[in-house]
Amino acid sequence: MNRLLFTNLRRYSTTVVCNPIPATFLRGGTSKGIFIKRSDLPDDRSQWDHIFRGIMGSPDKEYGRQLNGMGGGVSSLSKICVVGPPSDAHASVDVEYTFVQVGIRDSDIDYSGNCGNLSSMIGVFALDEGICALPKLFAGSTATVRSFNTNTGKHINTTFPVTAGENGYTPVLELDQASIAGVPGRASQITLDFVSPGGARTGKLLPTGNAVDEVQVETGDKSLPIRMSLVDATNPTVFVFSADLHHILALPETSPIDFASPPVLKMLEFIRQQGAKLMCLDPSAQAQPKIAILRPPLPSDPDVDVFVHALSMGVLHKAVPMTVGLCLGVAADVKGTLPWQIVQHSRASRGGGGVKLVKIRHPSGIVDVGAEFEENGEVKNAKVVRTGRRLMEGVVWW
Structure with a gap:
């Protein structure tokens, strides 16, 4: 110019x-x-x-x-x-x-x-x-x-x-x-x-070496476990199941989660910080890692693989941060992770074998993310279309 x-x-x-x-x-x-x-x-x-x-x-x-x-x-x-x-x-x-x-x-x-x-x-x-x-x-x-x-x-x-x-x-x-x-x-x-894109911050695609980790969350007079997948691709992300979050918050699974509620945000920030510690990242840095809440797609979304709510800097993102979407697309191909479990179940229920792209529903719509892996399991690349x-x-x- x-x-x-x-x-x-x-x-x-x-x-x-x-x-x-x-x-x-x-x-x-x-x-x-x-x-x-x-x-x-x-x-x-x-x-x-x-x-x-x-x-x-x-x-x-x-x-x-x-x-x-x-x-x-x-x-x-x-x-x-x-x-x-x-x-x-x-x-x-x-x-x-x-x-x-x-x-x-x-x-x-x-x-x-x-x-x-x-x-x-x-x-x-x-x-x-x-x-x-x-x-x-x-x-x-x-x-x-x-x-x-x-x-x-x-x-x-x-x-x-x-x-x-x-x-x-x-x-x-x-x-x-x-x-x-x-x-x-x-x-x-x-x-x-x-x-x-693997190991962008920690040097490892799975920083803890585990597809799923578990931490304890204090709620009322009880201590409850929550599962999380800690994946570092493009940016590190803490993935949790919506169903587990419902359980910790004592909400019926059909009830929506109020992501603007201070108690919910406080709980999610605690979970995010526990994930950060396991990834050997600074838990006080709000920008990294992100936290994303996953659930299976609704029956009205037959072609979608996974639904995600993602938070950025302690606030629900109206779409999905693209690095979170790319990390989710990569994690969906890593056997045993929470994203992999949801995507496998979604595809099995509709007979969608051999699909390359991960179709992600977020609050503003749908994004398709693709990832390629080397024979040794390393992530070769992750791609997405933007404007x-x-x-x-x-x-x-x-």
């Missing part, structure tokens, strides 16, 4: 931080975020946190709406991506990026995980900004941009339509190719490919 209007901003040395900072506002999947070139931020990363809080309007302790910034009061709208050319250590990729999850009511800045939805727009932003002038991988009218995510140390490829022009290749996002649950309308298809849109380009005050 032509940014001559902001040339004067870039003349500052990195010891003088521009305010405002050149930035682009993009939708990727079911998230929106601020994308910033790494060269427009100070070299001293200790200065980043303060800048990011100002950009998003955090902390907003009293109202939680982030009205003083670009955030929207929910985790899927309080995100930043810092994008730059690859370092020498990752010369095999086209671009390198760091994902930032910004706290809403608190001052937390979390670099521990990645965002699958915003990852789908890294290649688009890199081409637009000239960070990646000419991807090496083309197939007809599409290009594949290879990126390295510094949070997880993983390679992620995005493939999307492009058009050639005098100044190189431009991503085309307005084609009538794909739709995704939670976003109105149709747009160009962006294929998101997480390469070797995206350019929303605004200019400068952002912090």
